[in-house]
Amino acid sequence: MDYNKLAELLFGHIDKEPEYYETLYPKRNLPEGAKVTRIGPSPTGFVHLGNLYNAIIGERLAHQSGGVFYLRIEDTDAKREVEGAVELLLSAMDYFGIRFDEGATLDGDNGAYGPYYQRQRKEIYQCFAKELVRRGLAYPCFCSEERLFAMREEQMAGKDNFGYYGKWALCRDLSLEEIEEKIKNGEEYVLRFRSFGDIDNTVELFDGIRGMLKLQENYQDFVLLKSDGIPTYHFAHVVDDHLMRTTHVVRGEEWLSTAPIHAQLFDTLGWQRPIYCHTTVLMKMDGETKRKLSKRKDPELGLNYYRQEGYVPEAVWEYLMTLLNSNYEEWRAENPDKEIGEFLFTTEKMGISGALFDMMKFDSVSQETLLRMPVSEIYDKMAAWLKEYDAEFYELFTRDRAFTERIIGVGRDGARPRKDLTNWKQARQFLSFYFDETFVKDDPYPENVSAEDRKEILNRYLATYDHNDDNSGWFEKIRTISAELNYAVKPKDYKKNPELFKGSITDVSNVIRVAVVGRCNSPDLWEICHIIGEDAMRNRVGKEL
């Protein structure tokens, strides 16, 4: 068959030669060892943790080496495209501090290797498709969906391998005349790769994370161009990452099984293969078993979850880094004040078994992260979150900045800082009792204190209270009250001989605590009294009498 004729028949409108694009997109002029990476999300309107996970890897690899990190929009599937998805993606990446050096933006392209929207690269792909046809390595396939479905059924029944290959590849050996005829009749077709791979061969592939891999060679005549002339992922990936001079392809494990397809394409086109870095899928615990995080079941897979819950982006970074590089946690413990960018990230230190997203651990990491944050910054970020998600509390929160910073700072400045603040959503829960407007009685009084004793405790507390007492002077008075009413001054004494006392000083303190704070658990009571002021304190206790 005359392949040149076929190429002209299929791609008569393509007048560029491959060399044209090779010179249009020359090798990047970068220092030795600089890495070029990218993310290539589909604009489906859902930005998930995996996107960020891979973005962080790509960003680190590029920026640590003086290379380039870019964004390419993989919009080859018009059916799944959602309006506003690119905007959403850009905003999410920006929120999490992912900076692109070039690539797609809302206004179009930024960089010399564009277009960065795949649909706009149609002619480029077709140029290389034409070249493959010329070389006899690609052919049009007119098989209908029904025929493909029937083929699959038959393969399943006969326990054959699925797919379009060998004797199943009906269109592989169509003559030029047959092809001309079908096209003239307006039959739709896709362009398939004429694979020369052998099902029994293995192909070696180097993976930056996993090392040398032995995979089954591709023997399938996979689709290069869909019937609308738009490439499949496989073809687009190979053409784009070659022309955009990507050195490291970071992508999810789900691509591992099709990597031989990509290797075969790179090889036959005579291009150097990038270094693939196949990352693990993110898992979570579901009852007794691990499973992949699912978009439908797991809200924490969506990136906006963290924003809504008020987790800071830094914490998400910190946590993902601990998952990504096993030595990160150690580094962070030794360098609590350094910027995350100073850590040397390596693909070799990445784990290869499915990492489980552990909310408990994430919370702990978030706490550590917030602990390193100055109070004024916490104030700003908490305020910004409240403004968006809790307008009522936002009003109180921002009424007096000095006051609010003081209550945020309770227990943070001393030798033993509080570490229980995890996210901004906790603001109300942690701080509401400092404001009369949001003060409520959440907890009941201790059960083992009679109503009579309760009154007595509160009365004596008010009678002996002196706002000028220091913390220990203040506590001494509570001890006195406890002793007078026969509550053990030392909790241990009560534990040892419960029959000798009505309770312990813990109960007495908690009566006062519930009256003043409304709960059994709170930071230091003396400090709270001094923050809300004597009048407010007396007022609250008085209402309980």
Add this chain to the structure above:
RNA sequence: GGCUCCUUGGUCAAGUGGUUAAGACUCCGCCCUCUCACGGCGGCUACAGGGGUUCGAAUCCCCUAGGAGUCACCA
């Protein structure tokens, strides 16, 4: 079903032929003049199973099991 990847405590994990098999999170106990939190100390819990190779194996090889991914004109 084919192909492939993965498998150290509840979880994340160090570990590359000789270790008392680190560390972190969780949980439990004790201590820190009251609760909470923080901190300190201590504890529970692991090399998936079976065969080899070797003086010696978590580490190398094989088999089995389990988990995961993929087998689209989706990415």
